[in-house]
Amino acid sequence: MSSELAMDPERPQAGPASQGDPSPSAAGPPTLPAPALGSDQATGPAAIATAPAAAGPVIRLQQVNHWFGSGDNRKHALKDISLTIDPGQIVICTGPSGSGKTTLLTMLGGLRSCQDGSLKILGQELRGASKEKLAELRLNVGFIFQAHNLMMFLNARRNVRLSLELHDRFFDQNMDQLAATMLEQLGLGDRLDAMPANLSGGQRQRVAIARALVSQPKILLGDEPTAALDKESGRTVVNLMQKMAREQQTTIIMVTHDNKILDIADRIIIVEDGRLANASQEAAFLQRMRDPAH
Numbered sequence: 001m002s003s004e005l006a007m008d009p010e011r012p013q014a015g016p017a018s019q020g021d022p023s024p025s026a027a028g029p030p031t032l033p034a035p036a037l038g039s040d041q042a043t044g045p046a047a048i049a050t051a052p053a054a055a056g057p058v059i060r061l062q063q064v065n066h067w068f069g070s071g072d073n074r075k076h077a078l079k080d081i082s083l084t085i086d087p088g089q090i091v092i093c094t095g096p097s098g099s100g101k102t103t104l105l106t107m108l109g110g111l112r113s114c115q116d117g118s119l120k121i122l123g124q125e126l127r128g129a130s131k132e133k134l135a136e137l138r139l140n141v142g143f144i145f146q147a148h149n150l151m152m153f154l155n156a157r158r159n160v161r162l163s164l165e166l167h168d169r170f171f172d173q174n175m176d177q178l179a180a181t182m183l184e185q186l187g188l189g190d191r192l193d194a195m196p197a198n199l200s201g202g203q204r205q206r207v208a209i210a211r212a213l214v215s216q217p218k219i220l221l222g223d224e225p226t227a228a229l230d231k232e233s234g235r236t237v238v239n240l241m242q243k244m245a246r247e248q249q250t251t252i253i254m255v256t257h258d259n260k261i262l263d264i265a266d267r268i269i270i271v272e273d274g275r276l277a278n279a280s281q282e283a284a285f286l287q288r289m290r291d292p293a294h
């Protein structure tokens with residue numbers, strides 16, 4: 001990873017913020033909204049149902065470009081990206097390998113500074129932002145990366161608790177209990193004291209997910225968060241995310257190739273060669289997903 005990354009996504013992080021009941025309860029039944037089309041519109045029944053009364057966008061990119069490297073090795077990784085995401089939206093991001101999805105996601109979470117164009121997260125302009133400003137912003141963001149990055153010397157509960165410890169507002173609460181409740185919801189109630197080395201890959205990933213969800217971040221970013229999970233735990237995770245989006249107006253942006261979870265999206269964005277696909281390309285993509293024979 002290049003040094004321009006404000007924070008290394010391969011390292012453990014915790015996200016947080018947003019007010020409300022800090023002890024999430026069991027996931028409700030999933031609903032299956034049809035994904036809406038259009039790379040810069042909040043549309044579709046689910047988007048309308050979850051949109052808050054009068055809040056501005058959570059994330060707004062205008063004509064964002066990003067380059068890696070220099071000289072002959074200069075790579076134009078993001079090209080003229082404009083995108084507006086509203087509170088409580090669940091956005092699924094897909095596209096070929098190497099197209100720029102992770103680069104975009106890290107930018108949306110303030111892990112990467114914006115070189116060109118305008119990037120506003122939670123109302124703050126991040127073009128040319130200082131490291132301190134990016135770090136402060138990241139307290140509102142939960143990340144779930146492909147590699148789980150747990151602290152190997154801490155048990156499952158302490159790993160999740162760490163995320164709460166970053167926030168003053170949890171200090172007078174029973175953080176052990178909050179961590180345990182979150183792990184229970186992810187089916188790990190009997191593994192609270194287990195060390196990561198004694199957990200399976202799927203269990204570790206669920207601990208990492210618990211760590212990202214427990215502090216109720218305003219923005220939750222996932223890079224293939226369910227890839228290492230079996231079907232049932234994948235669905236549990238997705239249901240929990242959907243519940244957060246509905247009840248806490250958490251904005252969720254997830255990179256995934258998992259067709260099975262497309263149904264929770266209010267919106268699907270496709271990145272191809274550094275660009276966002278237009279509405280007709282998105283329609284063709286969705287058609288292929290629904291009817292793979294064509």
Ligand SMILES: Nc1ncnc2c1ncn2[C@@H]1O[C@H](COP(=O)(O)OP(=O)(O)O)[C@@H](O)[C@H]1O
Pocket residue numbers: 001002068069075077095096097098099100101102103104
């Ligand atoms: N830190 C980096 N330094 C140089 N090139 C990078 C770096 N990260 C990504 N790239 C390049 O940028 C492009 C987009 O990468 P990435 O965002 O990881 O794609 P995706 O997540 O869609 O697979 C690729 O060509 C990749 O090789």
Ligand SMILES: [Mg+2]
Pocket residue numbers: 101102103223
């Ligand atoms: Mg990637």
